[in-house]
Amino acid sequence: MDLFALTRALVDIDSTTGNEKPVVDYLFSFLSPLAAQHNGRLERQTAAPDRDNLFLSFGDPAVTLSTHMDTVPPFFPSREDDTHIHGRGSCDAKGIIAAMIAAAESLLSSATRNFALLFVVGEERSSIGAKTAAASPRGSRFLINGEPTENHLALGSKGVLRYELIAHGKLAHSAYPQLGRSAIHELLDALQKIRAFPLPADPLLGLSTLNVGTISGGRAPNVVADEARAEIMYRLVTDPSSLRAEVSRAASAHNIEAREVLFHPAIRLSPFPGLPTTVVAFATDIPMFDGTWGKPFLIGPGSIHVAHTKEECIPKSELTASVDIYAHMVRHLLTTGVAPA
DSSP, rough: HHHHHHHHHHTTSBBTTTTHHHHHHHHHHHHHHHHHHTEEEEEEEEEEEEEEEEEEEEOOSSSSEEEEBBBSSOOOOOOOSEEESTTTIIIIIIHHHHHHHHHHHHHHHHOOOOOOEEEOOTTTTTTTHHHHTTTSSOOOOOOEEEEOOOSEEEEEEEEEEEEEEEEEEEETTOGGGSSSSSHHHHHHHHOOOOOOOOHOOOOEEEEEEEEEEEEEOSOOOOOOOOOEEEEEEESSSSOHHHHHHHHHHHHHHHEEEEEEEEEEEOOOOOOOOOOOOOSSSSSSSHHHHHHTTTTEEEEOOOOOTTTTTTTTTHHHHHHHHHHHHHHHHHHHHHHOOSOOO
C-alpha cells in the first residue's frame, strides 16, 4: 500500500458530513482484500440511511484503532508537494485513516492479531457513528482515537456545548417599528448577555471559549423581522451547569427558544511511555464511546490549526511516523494487556 497515494485517494472523495457513502464504499472495496488475505471480518454498521461505519477485525480485538470518515465543508481535492499533502480531510482525518490501515498491514506482516479498525461517520456534526458503535461494542479493551495532534498524545481535550437560539417577533413596516417586534433585536440582545458571561477555566485545559457561529433572520431591510436564529458553541473545560443556566436566563429574558443540540464533556486522558504529550482544545468522539470500546488514547498526525481551513494539509513526515506510532501502541497494549500507568 502506498500511504501517500491512499491519503490522496481518500481526500479526493467528497465525504462532507451526511455524504459519507462514497468514501465508505471506497474503503469497503479497498479493505476487502486485506480482510480476505488475513482471515479478517469486515462489516458495515448502519448509523443512518446510507451512512455506515466500517469495522474490520482480526481475531478477538483487544485494541481498536479508530477515526472518522466525514469532513467539514467545503470540499476541495488533493494536491501534493515535496513535504505535504493538501486538501479537505488531509489531516482531519483521511490521512489518519490511511496511517491506521498502513499500521494494520505492518502488524499483520508480523503475525500480530487481536486488533481492529473502526471508521465512523458523523464526527463533525453529531457523532452519530460513535454513538452507534457505542451501542454495539466488540470487546475491545483499548481505543486509540485518531485526530490531528502533531503525533503528540493528548492528556485532555475540551468538551462541547452547542445551542440553537430561535427568536420570534411580529412583522411590521419598518417605518412603524412600534407596531411590530423585531426578532433580530431580541436575538442580538440575548447574544450580548450570553457573550458577557464569565467563562470557567481549568488548570489543565485552560479557559472555556464561546463562538457565535451562525446568525440568520429577517425578510428585508424595510420589514421588522418576525424570526431570527443563531448557533453558538462553547468549548468546555468544566461542568456545563452554570453555562446552561446562563443561556436559559438570557433566552427567557428575551422570549427566545434555546435548543441544546450537542454536548460532549471535557475529558482527561492517560500518557503512554515514550510519547510526547499535549492538551487540545477541540472535541472528539471519545466521550460518545463512553468507555464501551475500552480505555481511550488520542493521537494523530497533522495540526488542528489548519483543519477546517482552506490551507488544510498534513506533513508527509508526520504521516509516515504515525504508522509506526500506531503499530507500536497496538503491540505494547496487546503484549502487556494493561494500559501504561
